Amino acid sequence: MKKVKYFYVFLGIILLSILFYIYKAYFIIDKNEDSWTVGYGNINNLEDIDSIIEKKLLIKDIQSDSTFNFIADPFIFKDSTGIYVFVEQFIKKNGDISVFYSKDTINVKFKYLGIVLDEDFHLSYPQVFAYNKHIYMLPETQKSGKVILYKSVKFPLTWEKCRVLLKYDNIKDPTLLQHNSKIYLFGCQKGKLYCWISDNLFSDFKRIDKVLLLGTESRPGGRIFKYDNKIIMPIQNSSKGYGSGLSLYEIIIDGNDNIKMKPYKRWFLKPHEKSIYFSHGMHHFDVINLNSNLFVVYDGKKNKQ
Secondary structure: OHHHHHHHHHHHHHHHHHHHHHHHHHOOOOOOOOOEEEEEEEEOOHHHHHHHOOOOEHHHHOOOOOOOOEEEEEEEEEEOOEEEEEEEEEEOOEEEEEEEEEOOOOOOOOEEEEEEEOOOOOOEEEEEEEEOOEEEEEEEOHHHOOEEEEEEEEOOOEEEEEEEEEOOOOEEEEEEEEEOOEEEEEEEEOOEEEEEEEOOOOOOOEEEEEEEEEOOOOOEOOOOEEEOOEEEEEEEEOEOEOOOEEEEEEEEEOOOOOEEEEEEEEEEEOOOOOOOOOOOEEEEEEEEEEOOEEEEEEEEEOOOO
């Protein structure tokens, strides 16, 4: 009888462990209806993106007792120490910036390092980049009333305010491009995509009055990158609602800083109806070259239950 009793106790423990795992894997980010999450993986070319959707998720790499609603807006930074992915981590009513790290760049396995930037206003879209041997972060700081640049004091965990790039309170998803020995700053303002240009990161930025994009495809959705001998910019496609998709545009800049946006791939990211986390849609993408492949991160949202 004792053996039978111990067997059922053991079986109960196993079942409880399985139920806890399922809860952690599938429901821990469901504290908010806006359940965004971040995926990552390796692909040979951009056309292979659908093959890795939902295969690897950062949410399962978080080892923390802190409660949160969701993570989104992933940006990659790679140096000699490994790969870092910075994200918006939405906690309660505000967004902070947190980071994941993988020392191994072959068999990538991320570790959650925690929150690295916390302000009394909402933060998101943490574009981290190197400039003149220093590391900077340009997050969206719209709620502060300004576009604020941060500088790393002790990478990746400590940052300080460096300077105000633009004194506007309505710039969404500011995105930098270093090109032709100049700095191009793209951002969405009142549903229109504009560009500001400066000779360097610490000079004044002047807006080009030309509207580059407007309407449902006007808001940046990730770092500008080079691919297929072109300069490519991810642009959110909200024609089916906010967060429903992402398109890719080619940026063409001539010697006189005349800028043209040309569609490269519409609906590059889109809803995956059969998936758990990306059934509603996707709205952010970043990519780097890694080990002769492309290492990518992306985010998306599930449909409301």
